[in-house]
Amino acid sequence: MKLTEKIQALKPSRPFFTLEFFPPRTDQGFENLLPRISRLSALNPLAISITWGAGGSTKERTLELAGVSQEEYGLDTVLHLTCTNMAQGMIDEALQEAKQRGITNILALRGDPPRGEEEWTPIDPRFKNGTDLVKYIRSNPDYASHFCVGVAAYPDGHTGQLDDERAEIEYLQLKVDAGADFIVTQLFYDVDGYFQWEKKVREAGITVPIIPGIMPIQTYASFLRLTKLTGARVPESVLQALEPICNDDQLVKEYGVTLAIEMIKRLTEEGQVRGVHISTLNLEKSVQRVIEDLRWSEIPSSPLINHNKLIEEIPQLNDLTITPSTAATSATLGLANLPIAVETEAGRGELNNxxxxxxxxxxxxxxxxxPAFGSIDLWGGPAIGxxxxxxxxxxxxxxxxxxxxxxxxxxxxxxxxxxxxxxxxxxxxxxxxxxxxxxxxxxxxxxxxxxxxxxxxxxxxxxxxxxxxxxxxxxxxxxxxxxxxxxxxxxxxxxxxxxxxxxxxxxxxxxxxxxxxxxxxxxxxxxxxxxxxxxxxxxxxxxxxxxxxxxxxxxxxxxxxxxxxxxxxxxxxxxxxxxxxxxxxxxxxxxxxxxxxxxxx
Structure with missing residues (x-):
C-alpha cells in the first residue's frame, strides 16, 4: 500500500513511525536481520525502509531484503534508490524488480557527490540529481501511478552542498513539483531548529507530508561521527548532558533513548508532526524501548502477521491490540572496533552470547x-566528502x-x-x-x-x-x-x-x-x-x-x-x-x- 494513502487513512490524532534498515554485507548477517525485522515489526510500524548502497553497490541485497519484507512479512516497504553513479539501465532494472515484488514506495535520492567533479559526467545522462529520478518515475507509464515517491530533506543543511537555506528549500520545492508525494528528513537533534525549518517549508507552499528523521544515540563515538557526517546541529543542552557520561556506553545508550522520546513527544505535541522515521542502524533494543515508552506499539497501524509463522496475515486490524515481542576506538576505520551483534546464540557462556x-x-x-555488520553511513553516502x-x-x-x-x-x-x-x-x-x-x-x-x-x-x-x-x-x-x-x-x-x-x-x-x-x-x-x-x-x-x-x-x-x-x-x-x-x-x-x-x- 502507498505510504501517503496509509497516512491519510489514519485518524488525525494517530501517531505513526517508520523504521529504516540497511542490508548487511554477509549472508549470515542478512539471515540474522530477518528475525530482528520480524520482532520489530510487532511494534506496528506504518512501513519500513531499506537503504540503497552508493552506485548500486548493495543492489541485490537491498532488493532481496525489501522483497522479503514486502512479500513474506507483509510489511509495506520503502525502497531507497539513488540515481547518480549508477550503470546505464540499473534504475529501470531496480524499478521493474520493485514493481514485480509488490513494492509501491520509493525514496528517490541523488546519491554520492560526484567523484572529481570537474571531470565528472553522469553514467546515465538522464539522472543528475534526485529531481531527475522523480521526474523519470512520474513520466514513465510503467511507474507513474504504481509508485508513491518520497524525497530527502535536510533541516540542518546538506553537507557539501547548498549553504543557502532558501536555495535548499527551493530545490526541495522542485522535487515536490516533479511529483514527490512525501518528504523524509535527515536526522537532527535540534527540535526548535526543525520547527523553524518546517515553518519556512510550509510558507514556501510545500504541503506534502514531512516525516522527521530520528536516530537514537547508541554510543558517544558514533554520535560524534554521524553528526559530523550529516552536519547536524547539536543543542548545547545535549552536549552538556553527554559530556559527563561519554565514557559510559550504558549511560549514553540510556540517554539516547530518553532524548529520542523527548524529541518525538515535542515534535508530535508541540508541532504538526504526525509521525517520525527512525534509523535503527539494524539495532533493536533502543528502538523497541523508544516505541514502547511512547506507548505507540499498542496502536495497530498496519495489517499484521503471525510472527511465529512469519507470513500469515491477521485480519480485522482495527480490533487488534498487539503486545510487542521482546528479544532475548581505534585510530581509524577497519577492524579496529567490531561491535558484537550476533543473532544466533551459539551457547551459554560463549563470549558472544x-x-x-x-x-x-x-x-x-x-x-x-x-545484522549490524557493514556500513552505517546514512543514505549510502561516503564517510568523507x-x-x-x-x-x-x-x-x-x-x-x-x-x-x-x-x-x-x-x-x-x-x-x-x-x-x-x-x-x-x-x-x-x-x-x-x-x-x-x-x-x-x-x-x-x-x-x-x-x-x-x-x-x-x-x-x-x-x-x-x-x-x-x-x-x-x-x-x-x-x-x-x-x-x-x-x-x-x-x-x-x-x-x-x-x-x-x-x-x-x-x-x-x-x-x-x-x-x-x-x-x-x-x-x-x-x-x-x-x-x-x-x-x-x-x-x-x-x-x-x-x-x-x-x-x-x-x-x-x-x-x-x-x-x-x-x-x-x-x-x-x-x-x-x-x-x-x-x-x-x-x-x-x-x-x-x-x-x-x-x-x-
Whole structure:
C-alpha cells in the first residue's frame, strides 16, 4: 500500500513511525536481520525502509531484503534508490524488480557527490540529481501511478552542498513539483531548529507530508561521527548532558533513548508532526524501548502477521491490540572496533552470547554474523566528502607524498585521511612512536589499538561499557605494504607462536595463518552481573569485507583526479600493488610485543 494513502487513512490524532534498515554485507548477517525485522515489526510500524548502497553497490541485497519484507512479512516497504553513479539501465532494472515484488514506495535520492567533479559526467545522462529520478518515475507509464515517491530533506543543511537555506528549500520545492508525494528528513537533534525549518517549508507552499528523521544515540563515538557526517546541529543542552557520561556506553545508550522520546513527544505535541522515521542502524533494543515508552506499539497501524509463522496475515486490524515481542576506538576505520551483534546464540557462556548483541556497538563493523555488520553511513553516502579529501590530502604524486599524508594525520596536522573520517583517537597516543616508525618505513597504517591488561571500564581513553568493570585489549595493527614485505611477515610469524595475521590484495588473494573458522577476540570486558562481553572480533570474513572496502577507498581517492594525471596513476598503482595486512599479537600483557614483532619484520 502507498505510504501517503496509509497516512491519510489514519485518524488525525494517530501517531505513526517508520523504521529504516540497511542490508548487511554477509549472508549470515542478512539471515540474522530477518528475525530482528520480524520482532520489530510487532511494534506496528506504518512501513519500513531499506537503504540503497552508493552506485548500486548493495543492489541485490537491498532488493532481496525489501522483497522479503514486502512479500513474506507483509510489511509495506520503502525502497531507497539513488540515481547518480549508477550503470546505464540499473534504475529501470531496480524499478521493474520493485514493481514485480509488490513494492509501491520509493525514496528517490541523488546519491554520492560526484567523484572529481570537474571531470565528472553522469553514467546515465538522464539522472543528475534526485529531481531527475522523480521526474523519470512520474513520466514513465510503467511507474507513474504504481509508485508513491518520497524525497530527502535536510533541516540542518546538506553537507557539501547548498549553504543557502532558501536555495535548499527551493530545490526541495522542485522535487515536490516533479511529483514527490512525501518528504523524509535527515536526522537532527535540534527540535526548535526543525520547527523553524518546517515553518519556512510550509510558507514556501510545500504541503506534502514531512516525516522527521530520528536516530537514537547508541554510543558517544558514533554520535560524534554521524553528526559530523550529516552536519547536524547539536543543542548545547545535549552536549552538556553527554559530556559527563561519554565514557559510559550504558549511560549514553540510556540517554539516547530518553532524548529520542523527548524529541518525538515535542515534535508530535508541540508541532504538526504526525509521525517520525527512525534509523535503527539494524539495532533493536533502543528502538523497541523508544516505541514502547511512547506507548505507540499498542496502536495497530498496519495489517499484521503471525510472527511465529512469519507470513500469515491477521485480519480485522482495527480490533487488534498487539503486545510487542521482546528479544532475548581505534585510530581509524577497519577492524579496529567490531561491535558484537550476533543473532544466533551459539551457547551459554560463549563470549558472544546474545545478551550483549546491542549493548556496545562501538565500531564500524560487527561480527560478520551480525545484522549490524557493514556500513552505517546514512543514505549510502561516503564517510568523507571529496572536497574534504582534496583540501586535506592535496595532490600526492609520489610514495613519499603518501607517507607524508599519513604522518600528517598521525601528528594531527590534518584531521582526516580517506581511510579515517575522524581525528586520531587519544588511545593511539600511547603507541604513536610505533605507528610513526611503521609509516615512515612506508607501511601506511589504517587501523590499530594498544594492548590493555585490565583497565577500568570508566578509563577516559580505553574504557567502554558500564562502570565498575575492567576491559582488555590485544594489540593489533593494520597497514598497506608490498608483497615482498608480506613474505617477511609470514616468515617471521613462523617463529612466533603469539601472532595471527591476514593479508589480502585487490586481486582477491588472501593469505594468513589463522586456522579455518578461527575467531580472534581482541577486545573484551568483565562487568558485574554479566558474562564476559566481547566487542571486537577479527576473523576471515570481517577482514575480507574490510579489505574490499579498503581497496574501494583507493579507487575513490584516485577518481578525484583527472584521468591520466600523475596523482591518479600513483593511487591506482598503489591499489594494484599493495597488500592490506592485519596483525594481532595475543600477548595482551606485554604492551611492546606487537610492535617488536612488526618492527622486526
Amino acid at each position: 546474545a545478551s550483549s548483541w546491542d549493548d556496545f556497538p562501538n565500531g564500524r563493523f560487527g561480527d560478520f554474523k551480525s 571529496p572536497a574534504d579529501v582534496l583540501r586535506h590530502c592535496g595532490h600526492p604524486q609520489t610514495h613519499a607524498d603518501l607517507t607524508a599524508i599519513f604522518l600528517d594525520y598521525l601528528h594531527s596536522r590534518i584531521p582526516i585521511t580517506p581511510f579515517s573520517p575522524t581525528p586520531l583517537s587519544p588511545e593511539s597516543l600511547s603507541i604513536m612512536p610505533h605507528l610513526e616508525r611503521l609509516t615512515k618505513a612506508g607501511w601506511w597504517t589504517v587501523g590499530s589499538q594498544p594492548a590493555v591488561d585490565g583497565a577500568r571500564s570508566d578509563d577516559p581513553v580505553v574504557g567502554w561499557g558500564p562502570r565498575a568493570g575492567y576491559v582488555f585489549q590485544k594489540g593489533f595493527v593494520e597497514f598497506f605494504c608490498t608483497e615482498a614485505e608480506v613474505d617477511r611477515i609470514e616468515q617471521k610469524a613462523l617463529d612466533v607462536g603469539w601472532v595471527h595475521w591476514f593479508a589480502g590484495n585487490k586481486k582477491g588473494e588472501c593469505r594468513g595463518n589463522v586456522p579455518e573458522g578461527g575467531r580472534n577476540a581482541v577486545t573484551w570486558g568483565v562487568f558485574p552481573g554479566q558474562e564476559i562481553v566481547q566487542t571486537t572480533i577479527i576473523e576471515r570474513e570481517s577482514f575480507l569485507t574490510w579489505k574490499e572496502e579498503a581497496f574501494s577507498i583507493w579507487a575513490d581517492w584516485a577518481s578525484l583526479y583527472r584521468p591520466g594525471s600523475v596523482e591518479r596513476r600513483l593511487l591506482e598503482d598503489v591499489a594494484d600493488e599493495r597488500w592490506l595486512v592485519s596483525v594481532v599479537h595475543h600477548d595482551y600483557r606485554d604492551p611492546k610485543a606487537l610492535w617488536t614483532f612488526v618492527l622486526d619484520a
